[in-house]
Amino acid sequence: MTTSNKRGFMMQISTKLLLSLLMIFLLVSPVADARSPVEIANEQGKQIGEQYEPHGTIVIAQKNGQILYADDPSTQWPPASMSKLMTIYLVYEAMDQGKFTKQTTVKVNEKFYDISRLPMLSNNHFRLGATYTVDELLQTALTASSNSATYMLSSLVYKDDTKFIDLMNKTAKALHMTETHFYNPVGAPNNLMLQYKAKGYPQDEDNISSAKDYAILTHQLLKKHPDILHYTRKPVVTVKKGTEYEETFHTYNHSLEGAKLGYKGVDGLKTGSSDTAGFNTTLTGKKKELRIILVMMGVMDWYDPPAEFNRNIMANAIMDDVYARYSFKKVLTKGKHKVGDREVYVYNDLYDLVDHKTKGTLKYRNGEVHYDYQRQFIDAGYQPPTVKYEDYQRYAMRKFINDNYGWIIGGITLSILSGILLMIYALKPHLFRDLWNQENQK
Structure with a gap:
């Protein structure tokens, strides 16, 4: 040859x-699904053009990090203003550490005022010298996507922007967000920050991440700080009502229940858009007992008005598919069960996600049982839920002892005393005769 x-x-x-x-x-x-977001939407009669295909999409279950849908989830892409979710996560962490509270106030200094006036950035109308509580800044950062409000929040964690961005990247690494790197706390292309680029991050770069990484971040954010939904579930909010600083903001999350493309159960979370990122969204919603997180990145083009709404049309279509395929339900009832040729006792009801397209089985191993089928999780640390079980005869004996503990102890005590008396009688019978005679002589 x-x-x-x-x-x-x-x-x-x-x-x-x-x-x-x-x-x-x-x-x-x-989660292998040959259908892309555009195809899923078009199957439902939405007529979305191929040019709006996202660059990366993922849906996970909040309860256990299970992947329910994925299409190029690891593609690196600018998160744009979704970057604010990491900043707000760190703000919540700092509040948990007692560094400040929701009632802590921050003054609009020259830096924050100047940032609020930078061109091409989403902001609100700050006035120099005004003060805002953390509570008001959280609402403004999340609903109005205000960059200046976000910088005011990050300044409470570290006054030095470089140190705060270092913390963002350190936290991303700790959360296993392996495709993520931050250059600023807000998500604007770094060149637009002008003189306010952090000294340690002067590059004209975009923050970079992926749909998978943002699903990891959002999962942790909702797990540890579900209070964020208090701010994100409102389609319209007013800050500093009744004062000279009053402002009203309308959500950019068009899938939010009560918004233009409202989807029942959606109560968060954050969008992001720019000329480099196109349109991104991180959504969360709940139907019955199933809360999901959806991240979609890179619906282009920023200068094409339909793209903003097509993002949410596709997201809504994917949520329809996910909720139709998966449900959270009881898969095993506590009590006595037959497993092969033996009987076991399961201590608690087992609830898990059921995939209606995949038949699952119950796996009993080393005293724990879980519902098993071929599935993937957002990170290696996530596993299916388990409940404990043991051999039924052992359980029955333990239960009998626990239920009759008093009688058993009493019986044992009585038996011991009777044994002692019999032993004494056997060794010294005259003691009992003498006692008997003394009693009769009285």
């Missing part, structure tokens, strides 16, 4: 191997 023939043969083998691996992945992956 010539050298060229050998190369051709090896290329054929490599190609066949790659195709085989791809087919295996598509067969076993529980």
Whole structure:
């Protein structure tokens, strides 16, 4: 065989191997879905053009981090103003550490006032010298996506912007957000920050992340600080009502219940858009007992008005599909069960996500049982829920002892005393006769 023939043969083998691996992945992956967001929306009659295909999308379950849908979830993309979710996560963490409270006030100094007037940035109308509480700044940062309000919040954690951005990147690493790097706390392209670029991050770069990484961040944010939904569930808010600083803001989250494309159960979370990022969104919503997180990044183009709404049309269509396929329900009732040729006792009801397209089985191992089917999680640290079980005979014996503990202790005590008396009688019977005679002589 010539050298060229050998190369051709090896290329054929490599190609066949790659195709085989791809087919295996598509067969076993529980989230492998050949349908893209545009296709899912169009199946529901939405008529979205291919040019609006997102660059990365993922849906996970808040309860356990299980991936329910994914389409290029690891593609790196600018999160734009969704960056504020990391800043707000760190603000909540600092409040938990007692550094400040929601009633702590921050004054609009020259820096914050200047940032509020920078062109091309989302902001609100700050006045120099005005004061705002953390509560008011959280609402303004989340609903109005105010960059200046976000800087006011980050200044409470670290006055030095470089140190705060260092903390953002350190936290991203700790959360296993492996595709993420921040250059500023707000998500604007760094060149637009002009003189307010952090000294340690002077590059004209965009913050970068992925749909997967933002699902990880949002999962942690909702798990540790669900209070954020108090701010994100409102389609219209007014800050400093009745004062000269009063402002009213309308949500950019068009899928929010009560908004233009409102979806029942959606109560958060944050959008992000720029000329480099297009339109992004991080959504969360709950139907029955199933809360999901959806992250969609890179619906282009920022200068194309339909793109902003097509983002939410596609997100709503994906949520329809996810809620139709998955539900959170009881999969095992506490009590006595037959497992093979033995009986076991399960201590608690087991609830889990059920995929109506995939048949699951109950796996009993090492005293714990879980509902098993082929699925993936957002990170290696997440696992299916489990409940404890044990051999039924052992459980029955333990229960009998616990239920009759008093009688058993009493019986044992009585038996011991009776045994002692019998032993004394056997060794010294005259003691009992003497006692009997003394009693009769009285």
